[in-house]
Amino acid sequence: MSTEPLSRARIVAAAIELIEREGADAVSMRRIAAELGVGVMSLYNHVPNKDALLSGVAEAVLSEIEFTDDPGADWTDRVRVQARAFRQIAHHYPRCTMLVVSRQVHSPAGMLPVERALATLRSAGFDGADAVRVLRVFIAFVVGSLLREVGVTPAFAPPREDAADPGVVDPALFPEVHALSALLDGCDHEGDFEFGVELMIRAIAVHPARREGTRTAADALGKADVDT
Amino acid sequence: MSTEPLSRARIVAAAIELIEREGADAVSMRRIAAELGVGVMSLYNHVPNKDALLSGVAEAVLSEIEFTDDPGADWTDRVRVQARAFRQIAHHYPRCTMLVVSRQVHSPAGMLPVERALATLRSAGFDGADAVRVLRVFIAFVVGSLLREVGVTPAFAPPREDAADPGVVDPALFPEVHALSALLDGCDHEGDFEFGVELMIRAIAVHPARREGTRTAADALGKADVDT
DNA sequence: ATTGACGTACGTACACCGTACGTGCAAGCT
DNA sequence: AGCTTGCACGTACGGTGTACGTACGTCAAT
Structure with missing residues (x-):
């Protein structure tokens, strides 16, 4: 299938999708790896540990805020x-x-x-x-x-x-x-x-x-x- | 030691103490049981599952709020x-x-x-x-x-x-x-x-x-x- | 062209988790 | 006495995060 080289971004994206689909309790390194069709430990080449992954999720979500700030407005x-x-x-x-x-x-x-x-x-x-x-x-x-x-x-x-x-x-x-x-x-x-x-x-x-x-x-x- | 009969209250208290001492990540049924000098599965005679135990913790903490409401005050x-x-x-x-x-x-x-x-x-x-x-x-x-x-x-x-x-x-x-x-x-x-x-x-x-x-x-x- | 270093993917292994299930014991009731 | 009931407990299963060792690219220097 996708021979995409597996990156932190892809892992974080998979985690987000998994969380939204099945809830935060469903997140596990094994689950995410399976979702990506990849070995569990391969994830650790791009993410130091699970906690860092979740921080990545938080950051990714937060960075999607659309700020259309108009300094001239009231x-x-x-x-x-x-x-x-x-x-x-x-x-x-x-x-x-x-x-x-x-x-x-x-x-x-x-x-x-x-x-x-x-x-x-x-x-x-x-x-x-x-x-x-x-x-x-x-x-x-x-x-x-x-x-x-x-x-x-x-x-x-x-x-x-x-x-x-x-x-x-x-x-x-x-x-x-x-x-x-x-x-x-x-x-x-x-x-x-x-x-x-x-x-x-x-x-x-x-x-x-x-x-x-x-x-x-x-x-x-x-x-x-x-x-x- | 304490031949105290082991109750939901004692379990919740032990959980609270453990959380405050070592953080929420340290809570596990095994850990709490060890803390009480008791078998792991004995806990389940008083608490249906871990989630209920944590709810008990939340309720116990919340119930300790001291409300000295004076309806006459401003x-x-x-x-x-x-x-x-x-x-x-x-x-x-x-x-x-x-x-x-x-x-x-x-x-x-x-x-x-x-x-x-x-x-x-x-x-x-x-x-x-x-x-x-x-x-x-x-x-x-x-x-x-x-x-x-x-x-x-x-x-x-x-x-x-x-x-x-x-x-x-x-x-x-x-x-x-x-x-x-x-x-x-x-x-x-x-x-x-x-x-x-x-x-x-x-x-x-x-x-x-x-x-x-x-x-x-x-x-x-x-x-x-x-x-x- | 050969060698070596290096990064990535992967499998195995370990310690720990929640808890389903079965067993034995002690107390209370009939 | 027998019976029931409830509690403490051990074992076992499937799951978890991740340390560690291994195999296989690619690229640089020789």
Whole structure:
């Protein structure tokens, strides 16, 4: 068949495809080798070990983010675009997403998003230190959201009627949970994410450390309101 | 030695201790059995399988959150307290935290925090639907923060002078990252978390869907400012 | 043209994993 | 007494990551 010379890229690609097809638990060196029609140990000529392979997967997925950053656009729109770009790859590689967020990435692939985000926050009026902190909060939100979104979706198939709902909550002990159980069970991930992004944008907009603002006295309010 | 009758609780406790001592990768049924001075298969009399054991670990850790919710306090303080309660257990069981956040918990242990949080958000002036959405955003932030905090701390020991910093970033390609590299490398987790909590609180405070506000015209501002 | 070094593919082997299955023992009930 | 039940345990099977040795290209220097 394909006498293609077997490269790290091919191995990583096979791993990604395997993960998306059968889940992260299905990944094993033997499985990937079989997928490529190749001996197990041949993989080790291109990849030092399994962990490095998975890092390669994370990096490859991350590097597929499409950043069409327009420095001239309103900073709120830039934030929206960048947040959605992250979510888009999570949708394209749902089973790989957990892998990406579980391992911190120290590579150029993970750096470009950071660069773009920092530039956006600077344009929103933050100085360096605050831009970094705001960025970290935003990343935390995005990562947490995606993790929930993919974590709740391990098996697309069943309507999930397992031992969760039968234990209908005791209204006396958990009145709020009981009253809102319909909302808590439902999952409009798209809507939840957009809601969160708008909330974060608003939080950034009213942050007291911003220099030039929406000039709606938001920063003045923030200053007066927030001081401990 | 201890002729203690071996129970699910003892097994879970041993697993937690093992994880904290040697990391999550060290957990194996054989290892835990050895730790307890017991045959491997004896464990299966109390735990159906390894995955259930890990769920037990997650639930046990989660149930140790200390919630001293004061319904009379200012809602902002209640939010602060609850957020810190989460972070506190993450500090007490750093290596278990990844496990807790990676698996969605459907158990009473995970429900009490939700109940408290919803009550707090209701007291902050949100109706049911918005309370749920705001809560999800907040949880996403907390989970993302803790994940970063523990993910960046797999091995406490080395000062981490691996292949990350030597590849000093190209100032031309990544000007912002280069300029702020000192800030990006440092990690004041405590400060970052508190910064994020305050940012989230401010975001909640100015949210247009709140009924009664801090009466600082924050909601009025929010309404005027945010409408697309 | 011969030799040697080198990189790649591969098979074998080892230690470890989760767990299905069968066996024996001790306690409690009839 | 007999019987049942439940727990501790050993063995065994199929799977895992990967260290190590081997065989076979290709290319450089002789």
